[in-house]
Amino acid sequence: KQEVTQIPAALSVPEGENLVLNCSFTDSAIYNLQWFRQDPGKGLTSLLLIQSSQREQTSGRLNASLDKSSGRSTLYIAASQPGDSATYLCAARSSGGYNKLIFGAGTRLAVHP
Amino acid sequence: DGGITQSPKYLFRKEGQNVTLSCEQNLNHDAMYWYRQDPGQGLRLIYYSQIVNDFQKGDIAEGYSVSREKKESFPLTVTSAQKNPTAFYLCASSLDRADTQYFGPGTRLTVL
Numbered sequence: 001k002q003e004v005t006q007i008p009a010a011l012s013v014p015e016g017e018n019l020v021l022n023c024s025f026t027d028s029a030i031y032n033l034q035w036f037r038q039d040p041g042k043g044l045t046s047l048l049l050i051q052s053s054q055r056e057q058t059s060g061r062l063n064a065s066l067d068k069s070s071g072r073s074t075l076y077i078a079a080s081q082p083g084d085s086a087t088y089l090c091a092a093r094s095s096g097g098y099n100k101l102i103f104g105a106g107t108r109l110a111v112h113p
Numbered sequence: 114d115g116g117i118t119q120s121p122k123y124l125f126r127k128e129g130q131n132v133t134l135s136c137e138q139n140l141n142h143d144a145m146y147w148y149r150q151d152p153g154q155g156l157r158l159i160y161y162s163q164i165v166n167d168f169q170k171g172d173i174a175e176g177y178s179v180s181r182e183k184k185e186s187f188p189l190t191v192t193s194a195q196k197n198p199t200a201f202y203l204c205a206s207s208l209d210r211a212d213t214q215y216f217g218p219g220t221r222l223t224v225l
Contacts, residue, residue, distance in 0.1 A: 004155065034213065043117075043203055043216040044156075089155060100171075101214060103155030
């Protein structure tokens with residue numbers, strides 16, 4: 001059974017700092033892995049999706065990597081800004097079957113000026 | 114303006130009542146999903162539907178029911194059998210079962 005863990009649960013950094021959010025999964029037979037952003041009381045916004053055949057994806061100041069063999073993914077945020085403050089969730093989609101996403105509990109990020 | 118809408122944004126329920134949460138999408142997506150989110154936890158799948166008139170139970174379907182009579186709509190009913198329904202409910206859709214899921218803004222349900 002796939003389990004997804006995110007560490008740390010919460011993170012507070014000063015503006016401008018580069019930071020890394022971690023996601024680990026127990027079953028390496030994944031179809032893809034997705035990173036989402038969630039603002040308080042809102043729905044999820046997809047940030048990056050990495051297919052199982054890919055090593056990383058980049059969008060602006062965000063870079064996500066995937067290492068299936070070790071069961072890990074990282075989300076790197078460069079030059080953090082207060083507007084980056086949100087909860088970041090990763091979700092692994094298993095190979096085969098329907099489009100089932102297994103979510104981690106998220107990392108709550110606060111970027112202070 | 115394409116997207117997924119959920120209503121209401123906030124819902125209050127008395128114990129013993131059934132309530133229905135609405136989810137509509139105009140993205141022409143075949144697949145739709147319902148998730149539940151509790152504080153400090155990830156999302157958990159309640160029900161999903163890959164096509165009209167078909168739906169399957171997810172990991173926590175007990176106490177919930179759905180219907181998929183139209184491609185655009187996937188309402189979720191929280192029945193009195195659901196013991197702890199207070200949570201944030203999120204609806205999502207995808208073009209097909211292999212595609213990225215897009216999420217609605219959510220409905221916060223509180224049992225009084």
